[in-house]
Amino acid sequence: MAVAAAREIQDEEIVFCGTGISMLAAMAAKRISAPNSVIFFETGAVDALLEEIPMAVGDSRVMLGAALHGSLADAFAFMQNRTTGRRVVGILGAAQIDPYGNLNSTAIGDYHHPKVRFSGSGGACDVGSFVSRSIIFMQHARRKFVPRLDYLTCPGWLDGPDGRQKAGLPGGGPAAVITDLAVLRFDEETRRMYLAGTYPGVAPEKILNNMGFEVDVSRAETVPPPSAEELAILREQCDPQRLILGD
Amino acid sequence: MNLSTNKTMSLDMAINRFVNDGCHLSVGGFTINRNPMAAVYEMIRQRRRGLHLYAHSNGQAVDELIGAGCVARLEIAYGGSGLFAPTCVRFRRAVETGMLVVEDYTNYQMTMRFAAGAMGVPFLPVRSGLGTDIVNRWGFGEQMRRSDPKLPDQKLMVMDNPFGRWSGTDKVVLVPAITPDVTILHVQTADRAGTVSIQGLPFADVEQAKAAMCVIVTCETIVEESALRENPGANQLPFFCVDAVVPVPMGAYPTACYHYYDYDPVFLKNYRHWAEHDGRYQDYLQRSVYGTKDHAEFLKQQAPEDLAKIKADRRTGYAVGLDRR
Numbered sequence: 001m002a003v004a005a006a007r008e009i010q011d012e013e014i015v016f017c018g019t020g021i022s023m024l025a026a027m028a029a030k031r032i033s034a035p036n037s038v039i040f041f042e043t044g045a046v047d048a049l050l051e052e053i054p055m056a057v058g059d060s061r062v063m064l065g066a067a068l069h070g071s072l073a074d075a076f077a078f079m080q081n082r083t084t085g086r087r088v089v090g091i092l093g094a095a096q097i098d099p100y101g102n103l104n105s106t107a108i109g110d111y112h113h114p115k116v117r118f119s120g121s122g123g124a125c126d127v128g129s130f131v132s133r134s135i136i137f138m139q140h141a142r143r144k145f146v147p148r149l150d151y152l153t154c155p156g157w158l159d160g161p162d163g164r165q166k167a168g169l170p171g172g173g174p175a176a177v178i179t180d181l182a183v184l185r186f187d188e189e190t191r192r193m194y195l196a197g198t199y200p201g202v203a204p205e206k207i208l209n210n211m212g213f214e215v216d217v218s219r220a221e222t223v224p225p226p227s228a229e230e231l232a233i234l235r236e237q238c239d240p241q242r243l244i245l246g247d
Numbered sequence: 248m249n250l251s252t253n254k255t256m257s258l259d260m261a262i263n264r265f266v267n268d269g270c271h272l273s274v275g276g277f278t279i280n281r282n283p284m285a286a287v288y289e290m291i292r293q294r295r296r297g298l299h300l301y302a303h304s305n306g307q308a309v310d311e312l313i314g315a316g317c318v319a320r321l322e323i324a325y326g327g328s329g330l331f332a333p334t335c336v337r338f339r340r341a342v343e344t345g346m347l348v349v350e351d352y353t354n355y356q357m358t359m360r361f362a363a364g365a366m367g368v369p370f371l372p373v374r375s376g377l378g379t380d381i382v383n384r385w386g387f388g389e390q391m392r393r394s395d396p397k398l399p400d401q402k403l404m405v406m407d408n409p410f411g412r413w414s415g416t417d418k419v420v421l422v423p424a425i426t427p428d429v430t431i432l433h434v435q436t437a438d439r440a441g442t443v444s445i446q447g448l449p450f451a452d453v454e455q456a457k458a459a460m461c462v463i464v465t466c467e468t469i470v471e472e473s474a475l476r477e478n479p480g481a482n483q484l485p486f487f488c489v490d491a492v493v494p495v496p497m498g499a500y501p502t503a504c505y506h507y508y509d510y511d512p513v514f515l516k517n518y519r520h521w522a523e524h525d526g527r528y529q530d531y532l533q534r535s536v537y538g539t540k541d542h543a544e545f546l547k548q549q550a551p552e553d554l555a556k557i558k559a560d561r562r563t564g565y566a567v568g569l570d571r572r
Contacts, residue, residue, distance in 0.1 A: 019327075019333075020330060020333075043448050044450070055279065055331065056279050056330065057329075058276075058277030058279060058450070059280065059503070059510075060447065060505045060559075060563075071448070076355035076358065080373070102379075107342075112386070114342060115343070117338075117339045120325045121352070122304050122327070123324070123353065123354040123355065125353040125375055125376055125379055126354060129375035129379075151384070152383075153379060153381065155379050168377045169374070170415075243572060
């Protein structure tokens with residue numbers, strides 16, 4: 001997953017990332033395919049050294065060797081500002097996703113009496129509102145890929161091609177969803193999710209069986225497996241303690 | 248505004264004087280960094296109740312205040328402690344059992360709400376949240392808002408750009424100012440009059456402090472005024488914004504304080520285990536918070552070798568190679 005996401009990051013992009021696997025992907029991209037990408041965090045740290053993997057975006061490890069220790073106000077303004085915002089790719093995760101890439105990270109069930117309460121937006125809604133491109137990490141499960149969200153925390157393409165424009169949102173929208181089974185993208189015209197890539201040995205049926213809505217599978221290609229070099233960078237340089245990769 | 252030249256006082260006096268039951272409180276820091284934990288534990292010891300709490304992305308401080316039953320209402324963007332607790336455990340339980348009413352905003356919206364309070368304007372416009380449930384769904388009902396003079400009538404408002412399409416913008420979201428009764432920060436250094444120097448990321452501490460009617464600053468070290476005036480560019484708050492200065496070594500523990508100590512992975516993992524069970528959590532509160540007279544005693548309960556492990560390295564500002572699994 002981390003390697004698949006790292007490959008999505010283009011050189012010289014400004015990468016906004018959150019806690020966990022998105023940091024790992026951004027750190028890997030910088031060491032593999034996008035050496036001139038710039039990582040920044042909502043906490044205001046820009047282009048830190050990241051000698052060790054942070055456990056949160058507020059970790060002191062995001063502060064070492066940074067170009068700037070800005071504030072939250074600075075960090076979000078870089079994305080809201082159309083000059084710098086256009087260059088930013090955001091990496092996001094959530095508890096639920098719908099066919100248009102909208103995300104729920106707030107609550108499952110009734111908002112006022114939730115069955116499960118999650119952390120809430122944090123900066124996710126801001127990122128999804130502002131940036132020109134976002135990459136979403138999801139665990140591939142039926143309860144997570146739902147036709148309708150219980151709560152719309154972070155905007156994707158909203159209800160289709162004109163959704164964002166009608167709502168008055170700037171920026172672009174989600175470009176890809178990376179899961180433990182597949183890579184999904186959004187149709188240029190309808191903005192609905194479709195299956196773009198499968199990992200070697202994963203059948204499209206398995207992917208569909210783990211989703212709560214149908215997606216077009218006719219365009220799916222096989223995603224090349226991570227190379228030995230990519231894996232080595234991930235395991236030895238980015239996360240030697242296996243804090244995110246696990247054992 | 249307080250021009251006294253010596254605002255140092257004990258933590259119990261500062262909490263006793265400035266934090267009342269039901270008051271509107273904001274706490275600084277971010278998830279697992281520079282949370283004003285010593286002050287949080289003191290509020291728990293003094294059994295504050297009915298607090299209306301504001302934060303942007305906060306973890307440990309918010310979770311412990313909620314867990315101890317101090318908080319009635321919460322306005323927040325994110326309740327999590329990074330990988331140690333992606334959703335704060337007592338926060339989650341309190342919302343799921345209906346013990347806590349929450350109003351959800353985004354981090355930028357909360358930051359701009361504090362900024363509006365700091366600037367003395369009733370609201371500020373942002374471009375985030377259009378088309379989402381953060382705009383459409385309210386945690387605090389209209390009735391509750393109208394009947395409480397300390398709450399704005401609206402959660403937020405969507406407005407057409409009054410300047411036409413100037414700046415390429417059709418619509419903005421207006422977020423209401425926050426002016427907390429008190430903001431509590433933990434910082435590295437301050438002088439006796441209250442001038443504050445934060446090392447590393449300030450998060451939204453500066454806006455949170457300037458927005459508040461009263462400010463309590465806990466700090467690792469009190470320094471002479473002349474020392475902070477040698478490099479004013481490194482200071483974040485002038486003395487007149489601050490009402491109480493409380494020296495508390497390791498006052499952010501178990502969260503981190505850049506260049507002083509790291510977060511404590513042992514404590515945070517244990518905390519999660521305690522928090523996941525009501526009985527265990529009450530035992531923890533009795534043993535470590537109600538059962539200790541102050542933060543120094545709370546710290547004495549931690550294993551000295553664990554505290555030694557989190558001491559910050561001089562070059563990096565954190566504990567290099569700390570076992571965080």
